[in-house]
Amino acid sequence: MxxxxxxxxxxxxxxxxxxxxxxxxxxxxxxxxxxxxxxxxxxxxxxxxxxxxxxxxxxxxxxxxxxxxxxxxxxxxxxxxxxxxxxxxxxxxxxxxxxxxxxGMNKIVKIDPYNMQATCECGVSLQVLDDLLREQGYTTGHSPQSKPLAQMGGLVATRSIGQLSTLYGGIEDMVVGVEAVFPNGEITRIKNVPRRAAGPDIRHVIIGNEGALCYITEVTVKIFKYMPENNIFLGYTLENMKPGLEILREVMVEGYKPSVARLYDPEDGAYHFSHFADGKCVLIFMAEGPKAIAEATAKAIEEIAAKYDECKKVDTQFIKTWFDHLNWDPKKVAEERIEIAETQNIGFTTEVSGNWDIIHDIYEACCERVRNEIPDITMMGGHSSHSYVNGTNMYFMYYYNLVDVEPEEEITKYHNPINKIIVEETLKAGGSMVHHHGVGKHRTHWIKEEYESSYYILETLKKAFDPNGIMNMGTILPIKK
Amino acid sequence: MKMMVCFKAVPDLEMLSEEDWAADSNLKVDLSFVRNILNCFDESALEMALKLSDVSEGFDVLLNLTAFTIGDQKSDTYLKTLYALRFKKAVRIESNEDLRFFPDVTATVISQYVREINHQDVIVLGRQSGEGDNGKTPLLVAEMLEWPCITQVIRIEPDTEGSLKVTNMVDGGTLTQTITTPCVLSVGNAPNSYLRVPTLKDKMKYGKTPIEVLDIQQFNIQALLDDCRHGCELKGLEKISHKRQGIIIEGETPREKARILYDSYLKERLEKL
Missing domain, CATH: 3.30.43.10 (Uridine Diphospho-n-acetylenolpyruvylglucosamine Reductase, domain 2)
Structure with a gap:
């Protein structure tokens, strides 16, 4: 009982x-x-x-x-x-x-600059860890917008990614080893080695499990030399997203690794860039690392961008100033609450990914449908912020006015229908419905379509590690009714 | 009732880092790299006018709203937004002059526009802008038009076709008065600080209404501007230190530190509340 x-x-x-x-x-x-x-x-x-x-x-x-x-x-x-x-x-x-x-598990267990790794408990704030590392000339290379708020356990559990991902990768590329506790009480530790070929990479059972398989208690991540003095910012304006995506693709395909590679559409960019790019798309890069590499990367990107007539260079100070104010801290969260309460206008995001040949179609289809089908919409736009050799993500931003709606109706009237459009259009085109926020509880309806025939593996993992289904019910997998 | 709300787009100074505040050889801080935002008091004033418009129909008062600004094309994005929020008219006085520290010039343009071009019953302005911090423009406009001016306004409510109920902050409280138009209202720390957001449909439908653009030269302000410029000269800039004394609480455990914090620093203050 x-x-x-x-x-x-x-x-x-x-x-x-x-x-x-x-x-x-x-x-x-x-x-x-x-x-x-x-x-x-x-x-x-x-x-x-x-x-x-x-x-x-x-x-x-x-x-x-x-x-x-x-x-x-x-x-x-x-x-x-x-x-x-x-x-x-x-x-x-x-x-x-x-x-x-x-x-409360917020001890930094060890910073090991010789082996270039840092071990910390799950409750260590990424901001605290990275600030400490930077004082010593190192960095995690992980810089999500939630950096001032997020802690290491959650970052690994949600398969987080940061603004510097094109160079450093997502959290899955940074995690060396991890300690986790499973529902039967088993405490497991995956040791810290540079690589191994002893069977499947079981770190990936834990990374991104969203608390639905186990509880992450300790994380070891790689660290990198911190050389901000070599950072080179580049910014461009464009009339359309398509050539911007083509430039991003070319930079990736040619093998360059800027840390930041982002493309904003005019709607999303208006909040950040209206003072120099009103009504235009904005393409942003940051090259970093050792001086010679940063300079070579920046030079190559400039050469690629120069091939596109519609791509106009802007003063790099615009980009640097913007970059310095990108993260969400508790102050911004508190201000947002007041703004929402006063204006009854609220914004959310949905992030998806797709190969280069489909991402623009996904972007256009989602924007058009949301603008046409969702009532009281005040903004629908997006940006690409994480690029790979084979494709990129699309981070949709949308705001709507709350009209004649009780607090408990907001999600069903607005948020879920928007999510539905974005997820359906992405899956239809062959992309992934989740790029880096995790499935959570509101995209589980489409998890089978997301996984297709590989759903068998996911379902079996859940059955094997959490047979009683006690871990974060309704997350990643929907609650069975 | 015709109401004109004056606003200014200002640089978002919070975006400047400490090193960005370094002045150049002309004693100017470069603000060109930061985005613009609505001056906070002006944003309150604009929303206040819209709230008044929301309820005015119930009082059989038809409110005709005009948005007015002095500046370059960068302000057009705000004027388009205000059209989408159902302002009837959006006016921009084209100017590339640096008027930050010359409220006399700004007030002259506003008062001339109202006297000679587009008569208004009420002019609403934010009490000061974040970049000039002069705090004079509303008072100067009232003086030039010989209208009464209510300062520190926090709420405007409809009354009759020729009057408004205006609440403002006074020493020790708030005061609500019935004010006969014409008048100037200077908006202070109002409870509402954000402007509402228009829907995409309204942006499409109303946001493309042409903005009325007038050249600042037609207001004959050159002599006044020259006077103002000669009247004051910037000699130097010095950083004001805002460092405050701090105390680090010593204790073995967070519980002990919290206890000391409460007993020594918070308890007495909280009891006074």
């Missing part, structure tokens, strides 16, 4: 002690959601099942004991660290969940 809420709390207190088990009602309400439901949060309307408790864990043994307890009693567990998730991954989808908060 299922444990009652009180019995769950009692069990957790026995394991962790009273101080680490939080049952304050407001904390529980706020812990039932993430930024996907930011409007409900602003309005103080919480529609998701409220968790039984939030537990503050301090080590892998405590996580093990909590997961074992949850597994034996079939209680849903939602792992979290920095709480910057945007896709519903932190929503407690079923009654009496346990939110396991690892933000």
């Amino acid at each position: 299922a444990l009652t809420r009180a019995q769950i709390v009692e069990g957790l207190v026995k394991i962790l002690g009273e101080e680490k088990v939080i049952t304050d009602e407001q904390v529980l309400k706020e812990s039932s959601i993430d930024r996907f439901r930011k409007y409900e949060d602003i309005c103080g309307v919480y529609t998701q099942p409220i968790p039984a408790a939030v537990v503050k864990i301090e080590n892998a043994q405590e996580v093990s004991a909590v997961l074992k307890f949850a597994n034996e009693n079939i209680i849903n567990v939602v792992p979290r660290t920095g709480q910057s998730a945007t896709e519903g991954g932190l929503e407690t989808a079923v009654e009496n969940s346990i939110v396991v908060d690892g933000s």
Whole structure:
């Protein structure tokens, strides 16, 4: 028989002690959601099942004991660290969940500059780690917009990517080893080696699991020399996205590795670039690394861009100033709440990817349909921000006015229909419906279409590692009804 | 009732890093690389006018809104947005002059425009802009037009065709008065600070209405501008240090530090609230 809420709390207190088990009602309400439901949060309307408790864990043994307890009693567990998730991954989808908060596990275990790797607990803030590394002349090379908010466990769990990805890669390219706890309480550690061919790369069972298979407690990532003095910024304006994508492709295909390679459409770019590129697309690069490499990369990009008549160079100071203000810190989050409450205008993003031959079609189809089909839309645009030799991503940005809508209706009236258009158009064209935010809980409806015949592997992983289905129910895989 | 809201697009100074504040040999800080935003008090003023328009119909008062700015083409994006938000007229006085520290010139242009070109019942302005910080333009406009001026306005409500209910901040509280038009309203720290956002459909439908562009030279301000320029000369710039004293709380555990913080620094303040 299922444990009652009180019995769950009692069990957790026995394991962790009273101080680490939080049952304050407001904390529980706020812990039932993430930024996907930011409007409900602003309005103080919480529609998701409220968790039984939030537990503050301090080590892998405590996580093990909590997961074992949850597994034996079939209680849903939602792992979290920095709480910057945007896709519903932190929503407690079923009654009496346990939110396991690892933000207190914030020790930087070791910085090893000889082997160029850093080991830290799951609750270490990326900003703190990278600031510390930079003081010593190193960097993680990871710079997502959520850098001031996100913590290492969550970044690995959601398969995060940063603005410098074209050079440094996504988090999956940075993770060397990882410690994780599985629902049966098993604490596993994947050792830190440069590479191995001893069977499948099991790091990928853990990276991107979104808390649906295991709880990440410790991460070791590569570090890199930090040489900002060599950074070279390049910026261009264009009339259309198509030639911009062609330039991005050529830079990638010719083998150059700028750290930043981004293309904004006029709508998305208007917020950042209207003072020098009103109504135009903006193409941005940053070359970094050792001086000779940075200079050679920048020179090559300039030569490629020069082949396109419509590509006009802009003063690089515009780009540098923009780049210095890209990240989201707690101040920006607080300002956004006030702005949404006052204007009743709210914005979200959906990020997808596709090979070079389909990405422009995906971009056009999604923009056109959202503009035409969604009521009260005030902005629909997008940018490519992570490019590869075979394709790129498209990060759609959209804003809408909230008209005649209760807080709990916002998602069904606006957000989900927009997500549906973007996901459907992307899958139809042959792209991926998720580039770097994770599936969360609101794109699970299309997970079979996303995986196609490889869905068998995903489903088997879930059955094997979480047979009782207690790990973050409704995330990546939908809840079976 | 004809109401004109004056606004200015200003550089987003928060985008400047510490080193960006270095002045060049002409004692100028280069602001050309930062994006423009609506001056915060002007943004409040624009939204206040729209809120008034929302409720005016219920009072049988037809509000005719004009948006007015002095500047170059960069301001057109805001004027188009204001058309999409149903401003009836958008006016830009074409100027490449640096008027940041010459509120007399700005006020002369505004008052001349209202007196000679487009008569208004009410002029609403933000109380000051972030770049000049003069805080004079609304008062000078009122003086030149010989209209009353209410400062620190935080709310405007409809009353009759010839009057408005205006709430402003005064020492120790707020004051709500019925003000007969014509008048100048200077908007201060209003509770609403953001301008609403037009839908794409409204941008398409209304945003392409032609902007009325007039040359600043037709306002005969050259002599006044020369006077202003000769009247003050920038001799130097010095950074003001805003460093505040800090205390690092020592303690064995976060709990102990939090206790010291509360007992020594917060408790007394919180009790006074």
